Amino acid sequence: MRAIRLREMLHTIERSAKRTASLTSRPIFDPRVMEALEQVPRDAFVPPELLDQAFDNGPLPIGQGQTISQPYIVALMTDLLEPQPAQTILEIGTGSGYQAAILAQLVQQVYSLEIIPTLAAQAAELLSRLGYANIEVRTGDGHSGWPEHAPYDGIIVTAAATHLPQALIDQLRPGGRLVIPVGRPYLSQELLLIEKDPRGELHTSDMLGVAFVPMTGGVHARRNNH
Numbered sequence: 001m002r003a004i005r006l007r008e009m010l011h012t013i014e015r016s017a018k019r020t021a022s023l024t025s026r027p028i029f030d031p032r033v034m035e036a037l038e039q040v041p042r043d044a045f046v047p048p049e050l051l052d053q054a055f056d057n058g059p060l061p062i063g064q065g066q067t068i069s070q071p072y073i074v075a076l077m078t079d080l081l082e083p084q085p086a087q088t089i090l091e092i093g094t095g096s097g098y099q100a101a102i103l104a105q106l107v108q109q110v111y112s113l114e115i116i117p118t119l120a121a122q123a124a125e126l127l128s129r130l131g132y133a134n135i136e137v138r139t140g141d142g143h144s145g146w147p148e149h150a151p152y153d154g155i156i157v158t159a160a161a162t163h164l165p166q167a168l169i170d171q172l173r174p175g176g177r178l179v180i181p182v183g184r185p186y187l188s189q190e191l192l193l194i195e196k197d198p199r200g201e202l203h204t205s206d207m208l209g210v211a212f213v214p215m216t217g218g219v220h221a222r223r224n225n226h
């Protein structure tokens with residue numbers, strides 16, 4: 001039953017990729033990305049009481065008002081990053097740890113920042129239990145990025161930002177790719193692909209409308225903390 005549901009999830013992603021190709025210009029995702037989606041057990045990342053929905057193509061609540069993203073969106077964002085085996089990727093918004101696990105199948109090292117300490121701890125514990133040795137999770141505010149390991153070959157933000165955080169642009173390697181939903185909290189957001197060319201200039205492509213939980217923290221929160 002599990003194997004069948006997983007197959008169905010992969011087929012649904014493939015169909016969605018074709019259906020949205022006019023917006024994304026990506027009718028087919030990289031076979032390596034699809035393989036990663038096949039290998040990472042999404043059922044390990046959802047709450048036990050939602051196990052029967054683990055392979056549905058929808059977001060699911062993971063506690064603390066947060067969600068594990070829809071599989072098709074995870075696939076699309078991963079594909080947009082064009083991950084390569086020798087790369088280092090920064091993720092903002094660890095959540096359940098699912099997206100980090102997908103990336104860890106595809107690149108050398110993943111750093112993932114989560115603003116809610118309980119979620120960061122839970123994800124770190126789960127990822128290490130599943131054997132992922134190339135993911136480091138830390139509690140922190142993604143607006144500042146993770147300067148110690150910069151520059152990154154790719155940065156993926158899985159919460160909706162109101163603007164492009166400058167620290168993330170700065171921490172992206174020339175030639176690198178940043179995938180981020182930008183827009184108004186709980187309202188319309190656009191999934192953006194930002195490519196930093198070798199001269200450091202940015203090129204933005206607008207993919208499609210998405211609905212992410214908001215990126216919290218930022219300048220105001222930091223000020224309040226002081």
Ligand code: SAH
Pocket residue numbers: 066067068069092093094095096097098099100113114115116119140141142143158159213214215216217218
């Ligand atoms: N990638 C996750 C989905 C996460 S939902 C997964 O695969 O399950 C978005 C996550 O971003 C939430 O856990 C939320 O707490 C976190 N988040 C929100 N604002 C953040 C910020 N400023 N810095 C880091 N994480 C943030």
